[in-house]
Amino acid sequence: MHVEDLKRWHWAFVAIVVGLALSYVWTSVEWDENLPTIGQREFEAGLTIPYPQPGHLAKVTVQPPIDGKYKVVAEQMRNGATAGVMDVRPVAFIADTPYRAGEWRGGDGDTFPSVMDYLAKAKELDPQVTYAFAWYRQPWAVYTLWTGASLLLIAGVWPSIISLMVGAGLGFHKADKGPEYDLDRFKREADAKKAAPAGPSAADVDHLRQLEEELEKKLKAKELGLPMPEDEPAPATTATGVRKLDGGPLEAATIEKPTEEHEFRGEFYPVDRGAKKAHE
Numbered sequence: 001m002h003v004e005d006l007k008r009w010h011w012a013f014v015a016i017v018v019g020l021a022l023s024y025v026w027t028s029v030e031w032d033e034n035l036p037t038i039g040q041r042e043f044e045a046g047l048t049i050p051y052p053q054p055g056h057l058a059k060v061t062v063q064p065p066i067d068g069k070y071k072v073v074a075e076q077m078r079n080g081a082t083a084g085v086m087d088v089r090p091v092a093f094i095a096d097t098p099y100r101a102g103e104w105r106g107g108d109g110d111t112f113p114s115v116m117d118y119l120a121k122a123k124e125l126d127p128q129v130t131y132a133f134a135w136y137r138q139p140w141a142v143y144t145l146w147t148g149a150s151l152l153l154i155a156g157v158w159p160s161i162i163s164l165m166v167g168a169g170l171g172f173h174k175a176d177k178g179p180e181y182d183l184d185r186f187k188r189e190a191d192a193k194k195a196a197p198a199g200p201s202a203a204d205v206d207h208l209r210q211l212e213e214e215l216e217k218k219l220k221a222k223e224l225g226l227p228m229p230e231d232e233p234a235p236a237t238t239a240t241g242v243r244k245l246d247g248g249p250l251e252a253a254t255i256e257k258p259t260e261e262h263e264f265r266g267e268f269y270p271v272d273r274g275a276k277k278a279h280e
Contacts, residue, residue, distance in 0.1 A: 014154055015150040015153070015155040016150070016151065019150035023142050026146060027139050036091055036092070038076065040093070040103060043095075047060070047126075048122075048126055050128070055076065055078075057091075060072060060130065062134065069094055070114060075089070097115075098113050098114065
């Protein structure tokens with residue numbers, strides 16, 4: 001089987017396997033694991049520090065929880081080497097569940113079910129606080145996106161590209177397989193035999209007619225006193241079906257010539273003067 005012989009459902013099966021494999025690898029990777037981490041004080045203060053002052057947190061993104069802990073990724077503004085120029089560095093904050101806000105102040109702060117609830121409360125108090133949740137990194141979303149993308153590309157686009165290449169003669173060439181063998185013909189032949197009439201066939205009728213003709217010949221030969229056709233010896237045949245020639249020993253053929261009359265003349269003894277001619 002060649003690549004061009006694969007059906008679309010074959011490609012769909014391959015796409016599902018590839019999509020599941022990539023999804024498993026994608027969910028097993030820990031994202032942003034090498035980022036420098038900040039404490040709770042920098043995290044909570046950076047949400048309220050206005051842009052572009054040092055310590056401001058921008059592009060705050062909450063990752064799906066792992067073992068009850070949320071990783072919050074953001075970009076922190078810092079003073080650069082040049083005066084008046086700010087540097088941006090990516091940082092991460094690990095938030096426990098439940099999340100207790102204000103612990104860095106030394107007192108008992110408010111407790112929230114998760115850091116997501118804390119960010120929602122902070123946004124109510126200060127509309128400038130922005131954040132997002134990376135839903136696309138949840139396991140169900142990863143498996144759905146990767147499997148769907150694999151089906152679209154491998155089972156949808158790729159077979160169409162192969163068909164175009166085969167039609168244009170650019171990549172693949174279909175081999176001549178010859179006529180497809182029909183297995184149903186055996187069933188049709190068996191059905192035809194079952195449906196055939198139970199009476200004698202045409203061959204049987206011809207054979208019966210030949211027997212009648214031979215019988216008539218024998219009866220006529222008996223009435224005329226001639227030898228029966230079966231009494232005549234049939235020429236012997238060998239095992240290969242070739243007639244054997246048996247004519248007995250070869251005998252020298254004697255050719256009889258008419259007797260010629262010779263003339264004999266001579267004074268002392270007769271000498272043959274040749275055959276006597278007819279006119280003499």
